[in-house]
Amino acid sequence: MKKTMKLSLIATLCSSLLLTGCGDAETNIVEKEPEKPAADDDHGHGGHGDITIDSLGRLAISSPDSDNIAIFDLDDSELLGQFATTHSGSRITASVGYRYLVVTNRDNGHTGFIDGGLWREDHVAHLHDYEQAPAAIDFHIDSSRPTHVVKHDGAMAIFNDGAEDGSIAASVNLLTDENITAAKTDSEVISFDMNMHGVAEPRGDFILTTVRRDDASSTSTAKILPDQVAVYHKHGDEYEQDVIFELTCPNLHGAAQSKGYVAFGCGDGVFLAKDDGHDFDVSKIANLDNFDTRRVGTLYGHHEHDSLIGVASARGTTPILVTVNAAGGEMEAIDWQPQTDAAPVSYGFSAEGDVFVILDNQGYLTLLEQHVHDGAIEWEFSSRVDFTEQDVSTMPDGQNFSLVISQHTHLAYISDPLAKSIVAVDLEDGDVTTALSLDFTPANISWLGIKEEHAH
Numbered sequence: 001m002k003k004t005m006k007l008s009l010i011a012t013l014c015s016s017l018l019l020t021g022c023g024d025a026e027t028n029i030v031e032k033e034p035e036k037p038a039a040d041d042d043h044g045h046g047g048h049g050d051i052t053i054d055s056l057g058r059l060a061i062s063s064p065d066s067d068n069i070a071i072f073d074l075d076d077s078e079l080l081g082q083f084a085t086t087h088s089g090s091r092i093t094a095s096v097g098y099r100y101l102v103v104t105n106r107d108n109g110h111t112g113f114i115d116g117g118l119w120r121e122d123h124v125a126h127l128h129d130y131e132q133a134p135a136a137i138d139f140h141i142d143s144s145r146p147t148h149v150v151k152h153d154g155a156m157a158i159f160n161d162g163a164e165d166g167s168i169a170a171s172v173n174l175l176t177d178e179n180i181t182a183a184k185t186d187s188e189v190i191s192f193d194m195n196m197h198g199v200a201e202p203r204g205d206f207i208l209t210t211v212r213r214d215d216a217s218s219t220s221t222a223k224i225l226p227d228q229v230a231v232y233h234k235h236g237d238e239y240e241q242d243v244i245f246e247l248t249c250p251n252l253h254g255a256a257q258s259k260g261y262v263a264f265g266c267g268d269g270v271f272l273a274k275d276d277g278h279d280f281d282v283s284k285i286a287n288l289d290n291f292d293t294r295r296v297g298t299l300y301g302h303h304e305h306d307s308l309i310g311v312a313s314a315r316g317t318t319p320i321l322v323t324v325n326a327a328g329g330e331m332e333a334i335d336w337q338p339q340t341d342a343a344p345v346s347y348g349f350s351a352e353g354d355v356f357v358i359l360d361n362q363g364y365l366t367l368l369e370q371h372v373h374d375g376a377i378e379w380e381f382s383s384r385v386d387f388t389e390q391d392v393s394t395m396p397d398g399q400n401f402s403l404v405i406s407q408h409t410h411l412a413y414i415s416d417p418l419a420k421s422i423v424a425v426d427l428e429d430g431d432v433t434t435a436l437s438l439d440f441t442p443a444n445i446s447w448l449g450i451k452e453e454h455a456h
C-alpha cells in the first residue's frame with residue numbers, strides 16, 4: 001500500500017493558492033521541473049525522443065463543508081494547492097485533455113477553470129510532458145445555466161440551458177484544452193431559438209444537439225425537454241445546421257457515444273445516429289416491456305466498441321441497467337446482482353473500456369466485464385468490492401460516495417465521506433488501498449493528469 005499522509009484543509013487554506021485571495025496571505029508555490037528521460041534517450045526539440053512523465057496523476061476534491069477545492073498529487077499523497085470557488089455548490093469535472101478542472105455553477109451561469117499542472121503536448125516529432133504546480137487562471141465563461149458537459153474526440157461541449165422563463169435561449173460552448181490555455185473567448189458555437197434542458201455531442205467536425213420545438217408541436221410531456229436531434233457541421237470557423245431528423249425522441253434526456261454511434265435517451269426508447277463518416281442514419285430501440293414508468297435517461301459509451309450501457313429509471317423505482325446493442329438494434333437487461341437495498345450512485349467505464357463499474361450507496365463497487373455473444377458485446381457480473389469499513393447507515397443527508405476513474409492506469413478512486421478518505425480500487429484484481437487520508441469531508445472528486453492510451 002502506498003504511504004498515506006494526514007492532511008489538513010483548514011490549516012493550509014490561507015497558505016495555498018486560491019482562486020480568490022485569503023486576506024493578505026502571500027502565495028509561494030514552486031514549479032516542478034518535468035521528469036528527465038533516461039540518459040541514453042535521444043530527445044529534445046531537435047526532434048527524436050519523447051520526454052514523458054509516468055505519474056498516477058492528481059485528484060481534485062471538493063467538500064460539502066466549504067467552497068474550496070483541494071488538489072493532491074497521487075504519487076506522494078501531497079497537497080499541492082487549494083482553490084476557493086467563485087460560487088458555492090459548483091460541480092467539478094476534468095477537461096477533455098484532463099489538464100484543467102472545469103468548475104460549473106448552473107444557478108449562477110458561471111464556468112471557471114483551474115490548471116491541474118500536468119499535461120502532454122504532441123510536438124509531432126516527439127511527445128513532451130509537463131509538470132508544474134496547479135494554478136488558478138482568469139479565463140471563465142459566463143452563460144445561462146451551464147448543465148451538461150460532454151467530452152469526446154478531443155472536444156468538450158458545454159450545454160447552457162438558458163433561462164427557465166424563456167427570456168434567454170439555450171446555447172453550446174465548444175472547447176479544447178488548447179482553447180482554455182489561450183483563453184478562447186468566442187467558444188459559443190451554437191445558439192438556439194428558445195431555452196431547453198438539452199445536451200450536445202461533439203464528434204469530429206460535427207456536433208449533434210438536441211432540438212426543442214414549440215409546445216404545440218413537441219411530443220415531450222415535459223416541454224422543457226427537447227424531442228428532436230440536429231446535426232451541425234463545421235464550415236471554416238462556424239458550425240452550420242445540416243439537418244434536423246424527423247424521427248422524434250420525446251422527453252429526450254441523456255446522451256453518449258460509442259465507436260460508430262451517437263445515442264440519446266428518449267421516453268420511449270434509445271435514439272441512435274449511426275456515423276458513416278459523412279452522414280448519420282437514425283433509428284430507435286424501443287423500451288423493454290418491464291420498464292413500467294422507467295425510461296433510459298442516462299447513457300454510457302466507449303470509443304472501443306458499439307455496445308452502450310443505459311440506466312432506466314423513474315422516481316420511486318429501482319434503476320434497471322441495460323446493454324444497448326447499437327449495431328444489432330437490441331436492448332437487454334443486465335443482472336448486476338445488487339446487494340439488498342443497494343442503490344447506484346455513480347457509474348463509469350475503465351480507461352480501456354473493458355470494465356464497467358457501478359458504485360452503490362451500501363459501500364460496494366460492482367464490476368461488470370464484457371463478453372461476446374453472437375458477435376455482440378454483452379455485460380455480465382464479474383465481482384464486487386467492499387471498499388469501506390464504515391457504517392453506511394450513518395451517512396449524513398446530502399452526502400454520498402463519489403467515483404472517478406483514472407485515465408492513466410487501471411484504478412478507480414472513491415471518496416468516502418464517513419472515513420474522510422480516498423480509496424483506490426484496482427479494477428484488475430479488486431485490491432483496495434487508501435490513496436489519501438484527509439481531515440476534511442470529501443464530496444466530489446475529479447482525476448487530472450496525462451491519459452495513457454494503453455492503460456494496461
